[in-house]
Amino acid sequence: MNGCPPQSPPTSLREYRATDDLAHGQRLDRWLASQAADLSRSQLQRLIDRGQVQVNHTQCDSKKYEVQPGDLITVAVPPATALSLEPEAIPLEILYEDAHLIIVNKPIGLVVHPAPGHETGTLVHALLSHCQSEDGLETSLSGIGGVRRPGIVHRLDKDTSGALVIAKTDLAHQHLQAQIQAKTAQREYLGVVYGKPPSEAGTIDRPIGRHPVDRKKMAIVPEEKGGRPARTHWKIERRLGNFTLVHFRLETGRTHQIRVHCADLGCSIVGDPLYGRGRDIGVNLVGQVLHAWRLSVRHPITEEWIQVEAPLPLEFLKVLKILEQRSG
Template sequence: MEITLQVEQGKLRLDVWLAQKIPDLSRSRLQNLIEQGNLRLNGKICTDKKTKVQQGDLLYLFIPPVEPLNLQPEEIPLDVLYEDEQLIIINKPAGLVVHPAPGHEKGTLVNALLSHCSNLAGIGGVQRPGIVHRLDKDTTGALVIAKTDYAHQHLQAQLKAKTARREYLGVVYGVPKTGSGTINLPIGRHPIERKKMAVVPLEKGGRVAITHWEIRERLGNYTLIHFRLETGRTHQIRVHSTAMGHPIVGDPVYSSGRSIGVNLDGQVLHAWKLTLEHPLSGAIIEAIAPLPETFTKLLSVLRSR
């Protein structure tokens, strides 16, 4: 598919401008298309996503067909919180990658779902069948997957409209000075360490990210915090907690790696509650994922100190 676009107002970065004009494609997808030589700017191939577009510029973007992954069903046990013919909500354990990627072609949640749900392949595109949102590899908790195209579109629209609520529990280093607050800091790819995210100004490619938080329990030099996402950026809570000066305990990427005396599977962050509207009936579904054993053990240790 080829899209032709003309710039009416200039001075924006190429990837930022395209993301505004083609909301169906993520910025990362657009950046990959640019870097792979799929964009012509005024007749010439442009591979620099940071190029500033000018008024009157003519762009041709070629979108090659997505190459489907050869996904194999695998019988991996799932902790199912809710399931019907439209959707399934699971309690994801630590260490389970959500969908296949280079280095993780097998043993993912998608492989498990293809075995569990016979009609899942192709929902929402073959590469990520049914996946509506995601959790990091070592983040545990409630995750919803669509079983039909209608449910997929409906659930994604709820996330975009912020009618679906995603609430997390996490343990952070230190104690915030106030009992609650809101972090409104844009998030984008780290300018140097490309596997990390960071607080990045909007004008440099960051995307709006908003996290509401409230202290649940003070645990000496640690704090149990209840987080509620208003947006869903990659690593959002982890980046925002670090920016607040209170990184998530056990986070191998964003915290200092201080030992806490308990063996952890990764960051102590759990998608505790997921509230959404059923795509067909309109009924409110509230799925609560029990805390994993390592999380409850850590709380017990900190309470006893």
């Protein structure tokens, strides 16, 4: 041995170019949060405070800096801390897997990553077990998401089921994240809503932000008050009396996006405990009848398209059957 201490992983440098006119005048922390899906706004604020963010090659220590079109913003992201979560042998429905990524069909009720009130029993715990080496010493998951979110590129709400892609390597994580930001990855959902949408198809283009009163909810919030652009494309798949089966395609991926946009349209998702309160179809439901049905991404190495379809959960099928019977 030469007595030299082991080298720690290098800091990751990320560059973002503000090419869109929508960036004009946005606060630095808010704009970066819209670009870096794996970093929270509070994480980015800490990086800014620590001098790890540069604008046009000059250190910027103000999160309130107003981004201008053409700005080159560099973020120095320190290496993730070693994982300290315990793997749990929770069954997973695998839709696709190779050495670089894994796509699962997340069931209703499974939280994606640890959070207050959900310290165990999450998808991350299941993935740590599934991706563990035979000797239990290594785990093949990207570390970019940090200790509590290894491999997590995007999320689904606890009570939304369906296809979710997870990165096994940092390269795959960055590649998949870039696809989501560039809107080349396709995320399609099926959901049952109350009522009848006003047309056969449409696009909801309304910004979403934290609800001004109820911090557990999101809401339609103007961009000048902190809302972030949100766009949902939808079309009717089947009319079921006073209910409708709708196909959704996300162009952006804000928290609760489909649920908030549907409620704003006056057609909230059936079973939604936050945005559809006071409505009941006479069936005990675990969560909202919303399913991430189809996911299409480019493979981070081969560049070939991977498209998977997640089978509808039994509860979703049960609701469809009941509504079809009622509608004749």
